[in-house]
Amino acid sequence: MNWNRKRKQKKKIPRSKNNIIASIEGERKTYLAINAIFAGIIILVFIYSGFFNPEKSEYPLRCIHEQVTGEPCPSCGLSRSFSSIIRGNLDQALMYNEYGMRIFLFFLLQLVMRISNIVFILRKPLLIRNLIIADSVIAVITFLLAFGQFFTYYIRILF
């Protein structure tokens, strides 16, 4: 009962222009921070891929699945594939992992999106909510397109 009253009272309070601007400003800062962090992480992934040579295979991250079962998993060779793409060896990249190109494109698209979102939101802060919705939809669709093939792996290991 008290809760309902509180809710009604809250609804009655009219949002002033200043409040709306403050709320948008808060959302803008948060969104900028999230975009900057993700852009940084993707750049780190690319630096990691560019740093190691695919032919020497000195990658510090080893496949846990292969270490436990002795069999390669669908994502084995992804690091080597990324390294090959960065070096421009696309045929070699496909040889290391058939999904490597698709996942690399996903990360590249995400990097472009993060940077363009930062630029867009700095220029037009009032469109932040529309941008967040569009960004979420595009990110989920591209994520499923890039990583969808690994669903079969999880279905196989579970059933």
Added chain:
Amino acid sequence: MEENNKNTGHGMGVAALIMGIISVVVAFIPCVGLLAFFTAIVAIVLGAIGISQASRAESPKGLAIGGLVTGGLALLISIAQVVFFAGFSRNFDTIGDKIEEAFEEVGEDIRDDFESGDFKITIEDGEDKIEIEGSAKKEDLRNKLEKLEGVELEQEEKAEEKDTTKQK
């Protein structure tokens, strides 16, 4: 003061959401999916703290909920891998014993077959059925060999006799 109240739990929510999204991406990569188990737990903890702080200060908790949901999803995916690896390692201990047992059984079967020395081959094609029975016992084989040799000797003797009669 009011501004501070509005931002309570906001930082935690942002951290939870970022950790949650990273966990989901990592969880979907089979090679490193197991690592998402830890990042997902961090995301869930941060999300829960963010929600409790935000609800206490009556500030928005959308980010913290987002972090909690993505963290939960990543945790489910990584648990699938944990279950698989746990099952595999449990079976791995008994795989050696099972292979040994199978080899012993096959060895015993082969030994039995050699000792009995009897074999039976059945070929079926619809209504047609062909059965071939035989024996591979050492004694039987020796007898057969002697018989064959005996037949050969007789044939040779007969041939020699024929030659001698012709010459005469």
